[in-house]
Amino acid sequence: MTELLTSTQMREIEQAAIGSGAVTGLELMERAGQGVVDAIFSEWPKLKDGDRAAVILCGPGNNGGDGFVIARLLDEMGWEVRAHLFGDPSKLPPDAKTNHDRWAEKHAVLSLSADDIYSGPRPDVIIDAVFGIGLTRPLPEHIALALNSKAKTVWKRATDIKTVAVDCPSGLDLDRGHVLTDFDYEDEDAHPWPKTLNMADLTVTFHAPKIGHYLGMGPALCRKLSIVDIGLEDLQAERAMLGMPPDPSRVRLVEPRFLGRPLSKRIWPKTALSKNYAMGHKYDHGHVIVFAGGVGRGGAARMAARAALRSGAGLVTVLCPPSALIENACHLDAIMLRSLAKDQLLADVVDGRATGFCLGPGMGVSDATRSRVIEVLGRRAAGSSGRDPVVVLDADALTSFEGDPDALFKHCHERTILTPHEGEFARLFQDLSGRARTDLSKVDAARQAAARAGCTILLKGPDTVIAQPDGGASLHAATYGREVPWLATAGAGDVLAGLIAGLAAPHLSSDLFVMTEIAAYLHAEAARGFGPGLIAEDLPEQLPQTLREMGC
Numbered sequence: 447m448t449e450l451l452t453s454t455q456m457r458e459i460e461q462a463a464i465g466s467g468a469v470t471g472l473e474l475m476e477r478a479g480q481g482v483v484d485a486i487f488s489e490w491p492k493l494k495d496g497d498r499a500a501v502i503l504c505g506p507g508n509n510g511g512d513g514f515v516i517a518r519l520l521d522e523m524g525w526e527v528r529a530h531l532f533g534d535p536s537k538l539p540p541d542a543k544t545n546h547d548r549w550a551e552k553h554a555v556l557s558l559s560a561d562d563i564y565s566g567p568r569p570d571v572i573i574d575a576v577f578g579i580g581l582t583r584p585l586p587e588h589i590a591l592a593l594n595s596k597a598k599t600v601w602k603r604a605t606d607i608k609t610v611a612v613d614c615p616s617g618l619d620l621d622r623g624h625v626l627t628d629f630d631y632e633d634e635d636a637h638p639w640p641k642t643l644n645m646a647d648l649t650v651t652f653h654a655p656k657i658g659h660y661l662g663m664g665p666a667l668c669r670k671l672s673i674v675d676i677g678l679e680d681l682q683a684e685r686a687m688l689g690m691p692p693d694p695s696r697v698r699l700v701e702p703r704f705l706g707r708p709l710s711k712r713i714w715p716k717t718a719l720s721k722n723y724a725m726g727h728k729y730d731h732g733h734v735i736v737f738a739g740g741v742g743r744g745g746a747a748r749m750a751a752r753a754a755l756r757s758g759a760g761l762v763t764v765l766c767p768p769s770a771l772i773e774n775a776c777h778l779d780a781i782m783l784r785s786l787a788k789d790q791l792l793a794d795v796v797d798g799r800a801t802g803f804c805l806g807p808g809m810g811v812s813d814a815t816r817s818r819v820i821e822v823l824g825r826r827a828a829g830s831s832g833r834d835p836v837v838v839l840d841a842d843a844l845t846s847f848e849g850d851p852d853a854l855f856k857h858c859h860e861r862t863i864l865t866p867h868e869g870e871f872a873r874l875f876q877d878l879s880g881r882a883r884t885d886l887s888k889v890d891a892a893r894q895a896a897a898r899a900g901c902t903i904l905l906k907g908p909d910t911v912i913a914q915p916d917g918g919a920s921l922h923a924a925t926y927g928r929e930v931p932w933l934a935t936a937g938a939g940d941v942l943a944g945l946i947a948g949l950a951a952p953h954l955s956s957d958l959f960v961m962t963e964i965a966a967y968l969h970a971e972a973a974r975g976f977g978p979g980l981i982a983e984d985l986p987e988q989l990p991q992t993l994r995e996m997g998c
């Protein structure tokens with residue numbers, strides 16, 4: 447796991463280091479600039495050879511200060527460097543001004559306009575050091591134009607010109623992953639798609655990645671992320687504990703890494719999985735109950751059930767209406783099957799040893815679904831563990847409460863998890879939905895939703911957010927080399943719901959939040975392992991190989 451910081455948290459860490467006297471702001475800026483230069487040569491070693499040229503675009507804050515350090519370092523290496531500044535040099539903050547003045551003693555500082563930049567000779571590298579964590583308002587239009595990725599096509603072999611973003615491509619809000627523009631960018635269908643904005647070939651950030659690098663448009667604009675150590679105190683150890691959820695104010699990235707290094711497969715996710723232990727019989731690994739819909743609508747539940755069984759649950763039972771019994775019986779073998787009539791009590795067919803429930807996939811949007819959800823949420827701790835059964839609510843189990851979400855929330859307990867996609871999320875949390883949350887990040891929206899519902903929320907997407915009511919959150923990113931566009935396929939969400947139930951139901955499993963992180967990770971890894979052409983049925987079948995590859 448890697449901690450993801452907000453801009454404010456990054457500032458606090460910097461200020462604490464400077465305040466303690468351990469380092470000065472100027473030293474940090476020098477390390478940041480040097481870090482960017484090192485990252486460039488590490489990414490493109492050939493740039494060390496021959497006569498090279500760079501255009502450095504500097505902004506009015508310390509991001510611009512980093513730019514002037516980079517200008518000086520490349521100049522000292524014999525590069526032809528042109529530095530452009532946006533803003534009044536006399537108003538630069540002190541450290542940035544010092545570096546500006548050092549540069550200006552020997553070199554001209556050009557203005558940051560598209561005309562001035564693109565009428566000059568072709569550079570090998572463009573450095574975007576206009577705005578970093580200090581972006582507070584939309585990008586001025588003339589700056590956005592000067593930074594536009596298309597602008598460099600005035601030069602020959604434009605695709606060979608490397609664009610390097612310092613901290614982030616300017617305009618990206620590092621807390622939310624939004625791009626801040628207040629105009630219709632080039633009016634291309636009024637959509638600020640990444641291709642029309644400033645996309646970097648490499649983004650170099652300092653100390654730790656920021657949330658916006660992973661949310662929304664962040665990955666599409668940053669393209670490749672390099673984290674440079676600038677010698678700030680490492681606060682991540684205590685906050686990145688693998689066996690427990692993150693602290694309330696923290697966000698961590700779900701990945702097999704710890705303190706910046708790859709984590710042994712033997713540790714995560716292996717140690718959190720109940721079947722890591724030699725002892726135990728099938729009931730120790732939990733009994734998951736999956737509710738199916740009526741005739742012809744059982745596929746989603748069967749896939750969820752199969753994922754639950756493959757991921758480690760000791761027993762899985764599908765409950766379906768009597769009319770769908772034969773259909774389900776034709777498809778299920780290792781998974782048990784019971785019929786449950788509409789007016790029948792759950793307790794008539796499921797004993798107290800059930801440790802996990804999965805409701806929603808294919809169940810149908812209805813009052814009957816609502817009643818079942820409330821009935822299941824009313825079941826409490828049984829058996830030796832003393833834990834309430836885990837309840838995973840997805841799809842129709844969520845949509846059935848559209849318009850009256852409090853009727854659901856008042857029954858949710860701490861072993862409940864809601865797993866909406868953005869559409870289902872909007873039905874329960876209209877004011878926090880994708881369209882409504884202009885000032886709120888997806889992470890904060892999920893946090894507020896979790897607090898309101900009183901349970902864990904997994905909000906799906908390429909940037910899946912998992913949040914708990916106290917604010918602790920994780921982000922699972924299928925980006926930066928982990929892209930799985932083929933996971934956007936019908937039924938993949940049903941499989942994820944079953945996976946969470948299967949992983950969290952065993953008596954020996956870790957905390958629900960931790961198991962949900964693992965479910966999100968395994969889900970994407972299984973899809974990556976299978977590759978293009980994947981359909982949802984393939985995911986449970988791919989799990990054994992994925993688990994083997996994880997050392998389980």
Ligand SMILES: NC(=O)C1=CN([C@@H]2O[C@H](COP(=O)(O)OP(=O)(O)OC[C@H]3O[C@@H](n4cnc5c(N)ncnc54)[C@H](O)[C@@H]3O)[C@@H](O)[C@H]2O)[C@@H](O)CC1
Pocket residue numbers: 460470471472474475476478479505506507508509510512539541576577578579580581582583584585586612613652676
């Ligand atoms: N000593 C430090 O604090 C360090 C800072 N570092 C760099 O400093 C950056 C943060 O510096 P700052 O806090 O000065 O922030 P920035 O340099 O990101 O930007 C702040 C400046 O931009 C202006 N601004 C913000 N949005 C604007 C908009 N849309 N249009 C016009 N002007 C706008 C602000 O008024 C302010 O003058 C980091 O991103 C990083 O690159 C690194 O050098 C590491 C050390």
Ligand SMILES: [K+]
Pocket residue numbers: 509574575576577578611612613614615616
């Ligand atoms: K920047």
